[in-house]
Amino acid sequence: MDLYRGQYDFTNFTTQVHDFDPGIHPYPAGLFWTQTGIHLGGINLEEGAAHMSASHLPERDFFNLPNALFRFQTPVSIEASASFDIHWSGPVTSRGSVTTPGTSGQLVMCQANMTWSARNSLGFSFVSDRHGTTSAFAQLGRVRNGVFFDQGESDNTND
């Protein structure tokens, strides 16, 4: 969850001022920004619907994406926490097969909106506006990868 001042800069991240994520464990070749403690409900792939939420999830504030990835600032990160509420909703705008090697499955494209809040140990806090959000990308699906990869499903769905 990233915060920017004034305008987005997705190239050099010069305007990014906060970057909340759980880190990479172990760094750098480990679980990437992945954690437990979230709650799911109302998942309906036909309708493109789902709900995901969490309260006071432990995070780190790395301040910007380059530092989160390459860890050059001191301190690298500080303690933080975040809460969020995400709703996926229809209409489903497209359906398709997974094309990632070693993975089979189906994905649907839909819409999402989100409210969230976060704070860090320096006393900074943020509360998102409930209205005016943009769903830049929203997707739901079912996948099987690694030892669960289904070659037959992959062959059938890619015909």
Next chain:
Amino acid sequence: MAGVAGAAASAGMFPATVLAKESNPAPRPTTNTQTLNGVTFDVTFFGPGVDPSSIWDFNGLVGVADVQGTGTATNPDGSKETLLFDTDMRFMSGVYVGLDGHVHKGTFGFV
């Protein structure tokens, strides 16, 4: 162990959900990688047709939400300002082979 459990489940010998344990040992990172500035990370970008999972040996439901918007920040000195936000939020919920080599049920968020 993982190969045995996974192969057996894949072959239909038993539903993976029957074997799954209700604890949450750490999952394995995805084998898909991105190398940036010479550093390799176990992660994939999301996109149409792309498995968004950050974990491997996984069978389940996934979701991705990239949402943008605005909000109110309160700085340590008490001043307030409007900031823009951008998120890459994902979930993975199903069965997976943990680092212990056993199949487990679990729900994970990518935050």
